[in-house]
Amino acid sequence: MSEFDFNEHSHRRYNPLTNSWVLCSPHRTKRPWQGQQETADNESLPSYDPSCYLCPGNRRAQGDTNPEYQNTFIFTNDFAAVKSDQPQFLHKSDDKFSSLLLAEGVRGECKVMCFSPKHNITVAEMSKDAIIPVIKAWIEVYRNSFSIPYINHVQIFENKGAIMGCSNPHPHCQIWCTESIPEEPTKELISMTKYYEKNKSCLLCDYVLLETLKLQDKPRIVCENDSFVCVTPFWAIWPYETMIIAKSHVKSLIELDGVKQLNDLADIIRRITCRYDNVFKCSFPYSMGIHQAPVDENDHSNDSHLHLHFYPALLRSPTVKKFLVGYEMLAEPQRDLTPEQAAETLRKCSEIHYKQE
Amino acid sequence: MSEFDFNEHSHRRYNPLTNSWVLCSPHRTKRPWQGQQETADNESLPSYDPSCYLCPGNRRAQGDTNPEYQNTFIFTNDFAAVKSDQPQFLHKSDDKFSSLLLAEGVRGECKVMCFSPKHNITVAEMSKDAIIPVIKAWIEVYRNSFSIPYINHVQIFENKGAIMGCSNPHPHCQIWCTESIPEEPTKELISMTKYYEKNKSCLLCDYVLLETLKLQDKPRIVCENDSFVCVTPFWAIWPYETMIIAKSHVKSLIELDGVKQLNDLADIIRRITCRYDNVFKCSFPYSMGIHQAPVDENDHSNDSHLHLHFYPALLRSPTVKKFLVGYEMLAEPQRDLTPEQAAETLRKCSEIHYKQE
Ligand SMILES: [Zn+2]
Ligand SMILES: [Zn+2]
Numbered sequence: 001m002s003e004f005d006f007n008e009h010s011h012r013r014y015n016p017l018t019n020s021w022v023l024c025s026p027h028r029t030k031r032p033w034q035g036q037q038e039t040a041d042n043e044s045l046p047s048y049d050p051s052c053y054l055c056p057g058n059r060r061a062q063g064d065t066n067p068e069y070q071n072t073f074i075f076t077n078d079f080a081a082v083k084s085d086q087p088q089f090l091h092k093s094d095d096k097f098s099s100l101l102l103a104e105g106v107r108g109e110c111k112v113m114c115f116s117p118k119h120n121i122t123v124a125e126m127s128k129d130a131i132i133p134v135i136k137a138w139i140e141v142y143r144n145s146f147s148i149p150y151i152n153h154v155q156i157f158e159n160k161g162a163i164m165g166c167s168n169p170h171p172h173c174q175i176w177c178t179e180s181i182p183e184e185p186t187k188e189l190i191s192m193t194k195y196y197e198k199n200k201s202c203l204l205c206d207y208v209l210l211e212t213l214k215l216q217d218k219p220r221i222v223c224e225n226d227s228f229v230c231v232t233p234f235w236a237i238w239p240y241e242t243m244i245i246a247k248s249h250v251k252s253l254i255e256l257d258g259v260k261q262l263n264d265l266a267d268i269i270r271r272i273t274c275r276y277d278n279v280f281k282c283s284f285p286y287s288m289g290i291h292q293a294p295v296d297e298n299d300h301s302n303d304s305h306l307h308l309h310f311y312p313a314l315l316r317s318p319t320v321k322k323f324l325v326g327y328e329m330l331a332e333p334q335r336d337l338t339p340e341q342a343a344e345t346l347r348k349c350s351e352i353h354y355k356q357e
Numbered sequence: 358m359s360e361f362d363f364n365e366h367s368h369r370r371y372n373p374l375t376n377s378w379v380l381c382s383p384h385r386t387k388r389p390w391q392g393q394q395e396t397a398d399n400e401s402l403p404s405y406d407p408s409c410y411l412c413p414g415n416r417r418a419q420g421d422t423n424p425e426y427q428n429t430f431i432f433t434n435d436f437a438a439v440k441s442d443q444p445q446f447l448h449k450s451d452d453k454f455s456s457l458l459l460a461e462g463v464r465g466e467c468k469v470m471c472f473s474p475k476h477n478i479t480v481a482e483m484s485k486d487a488i489i490p491v492i493k494a495w496i497e498v499y500r501n502s503f504s505i506p507y508i509n510h511v512q513i514f515e516n517k518g519a520i521m522g523c524s525n526p527h528p529h530c531q532i533w534c535t536e537s538i539p540e541e542p543t544k545e546l547i548s549m550t551k552y553y554e555k556n557k558s559c560l561l562c563d564y565v566l567l568e569t570l571k572l573q574d575k576p577r578i579v580c581e582n583d584s585f586v587c588v589t590p591f592w593a594i595w596p597y598e599t600m601i602i603a604k605s606h607v608k609s610l611i612e613l614d615g616v617k618q619l620n621d622l623a624d625i626i627r628r629i630t631c632r633y634d635n636v637f638k639c640s641f642p643y644s645m646g647i648h649q650a651p652v653d654e655n656d657h658s659n660d661s662h663l664h665l666h667f668y669p670a671l672l673r674s675p676t677v678k679k680f681l682v683g684y685e686m687l688a689e690p691q692r693d694l695t696p697e698q699a700a701e702t703l704r705k706c707s708e709i710h711y712k713q714e
Contacts, residue, residue: 007695007698013591013592017548018544019544021592021689022592022690022692023692024692024693025691026693026698096563100560100563155687155688158683164682165682174683176684176688182684184686184689187375187377188375190376191376195373203374206453207457209454233372234460235370236379287683287686289686289688291687309687311686313682323522325521325644325670326514326516326521326522326531327539329644329666330541330646330668331512331533331540332540332541333379333380334379334380335382337383340363341364341383
């Protein structure tokens with residue numbers, strides 16, 4: 001294989017000032033720009049769009065044709081941020097100067113998963129039964145990643161809405177499988193480990209206990225079922241940020257114990273996304289992501305606990321978004337609305353979608 | 358004074374999952390919403406706008422009238438995120454559960470500083486001589502903060518452009534003085550301290566040495582003068598992110614040694630902001646912030662080194678912005694263009710503003 005090339009191959013670079021990493025995908029600068037689309041309410045969208053690269057039967061950028069899929073459909077991103085076919089690279093720092101230019105290669109795979117053949121639906125309007133195949137497909141990708149030796153982490157995430165940089169309204173998520181365990185999950189693994197070492201219990205098990213049982217007035221719970229709780233975390237950054245947390249100590253999607261927990265996860269995803277849309281009676285844009293145990297060779301019994309983060313972008317109307325700029329970038333995230341106020345608003349929202357009422 | 362009230366008083370909350378803090382300003386939910394304005398090219402703006410709350414002689418939201426100022430003008434933000442008149446509050450964690458709901462009160466002051474009486478100018482179009490009074494005013498605020506006992510940190514930052522959430526084009530910055538040292542500066546202080554302990558030299562002094570002298574081809578230098586260098590840092594997140602770094606070990610603005618370094622700072626600020634506007638021949642939106650020694654009682658000889666961060670929002674045209682969403686929020690910041698490519702583009706840009714050519 002060729003030499004490692006910083007202008008061709010994906011790598012991450014170390015920021016010695018903030019002790020953090022950034023992923024760099026230089027080959028992607030060559031991808032064709034698909035342009036931004038204007039926000040369109042999905043009421044005005046067709047259920048099949050012949051120009052959509054995710055709709056069943058359509059041709060994609062690099063010539064492949066999508067099958068006539070019934071529920072979900074997964075394919076490798078035609079313009080992936082990380083790829084499997086590049087040389088390994090690990091920069092060693094031998095003196096103080098090289099420690100300021102630290103980088104490492106990142107091999108991986110980027111997949112796209114369609115949630116439904118229907119172009120004009122979102123998770124918020126899907127039934128619980130329609131969400132179950134999505135979760136099953138996530139489990140499948142996560143499980144299979146264990147067998148790819150150079151893959152150590154699987155990040156499932158969904159960008160919903162044009163203001164989240166998502167140019168295609170067709171319901172879908174992305175799955176980036178990488179050699180490195182990225183920044184945010186790493187921070188969580190470190191905190192969970194420290195907490196476990198100190199308290200001999202799981203940080204998120206304890207947090208669930210605190211929010212669901214210890215506090216009388218349950219100020220941050222939005223909704224719950226037997227297996228999961230959805231809360232506005234005490235430390236939330238985004239105005240309507242929530243977390244779905246497994247009530248039992250489940251490390252990853254593959255540990256869900258069969259039909260009941262699978263059903264409950266689909267149930268709570270449907271309920272919170274539906275509530276989001278009902279807050280401002282619009283399709284609420286957000287980024288959602290699943291945090292669970294890495295797929296490396298280490299034991300994650302005590303540092304991983306399945307949870308989903310929802311980072312919704314809106315502040316006070318369908319068009320007024322929250323900006324994370326200025327003070328947030330230079331100093332510290334800042335919010336006005338408290339998580340408890342947000343929880344109250346979300347609790348008041350119906351679990352029947354406003355379009356179906 | 359009244360009891361500390363989580364629904365009234367500014368506080369920060371601890372995120373035990375990521376070991377970080379978020380600032381919460383609940384009283385601000387009551388401020389009147391001034392609405393978003395559409396992006397307007399400042400060519401079409403008047404030099405005085407009777408409806409602008411920053412223009413000389415105009416009345417502000419809470420009734421005060423701006424003076425007929427000549428260069429800069431500073432006032433306390435009418436809707437401040439932090440305030441001086443609230444009780445002190447420090448949450449103690451006595452068991453593992455209270456360590457999951459950690460918060461502390463944040464007293465402080467939020468100021469607004471106008472850069473110029475002219476409504477339709479930006480730093481990019483200001484002369485070096487017009488930028489000098491801005492720097493002098495920053496120095497003044499920073500110096501005065503030492504005499505306010507409960508203020509430990511001064512964050513000077515500028516949001517430029519509507520897509521950075523800045524609704525008023527009148528050239529101005531904000532200065533938030535706080536009891537707590539915020540998240541980002543804290544990370545830098547920790548890293549600088551560790552580096553100093555290990556290498557007995559300053560991280561940023563060494564980085565300047567590396568970029569300006571050790572590397573033959575100087576791949577990341579955009580421009581420089583005797584006292585400052587502007588680079589696209591090796592670990593930059595934003596496509597055109599840069600840092601202005603003092604070449605000598607200057608801890609803060611008040612250590613600038615008189616006329617020469619002051620002049621050089623004004624010079625390099627003018628040159629980089631002008632280059633930004635020339636990249637896409639538009640007013641380039643960004644957040645800019647100054648990092649320097651805290652104004653607390655500790656010795657910052659070895660953990661602080663004056664530098665400015667520019668986080669510009671655009672990716673490939675005046676309307677196509679970079680989104681930090683999805684993978685960036687859930688996993689790790691990601692970029693396509695390398696910092697070296699960005700430096701090359703910025704180096705090719707003129708230091709004469711495109712409107713003045
Ligand atoms: Zn747990
Ligand atoms: Zn230094």
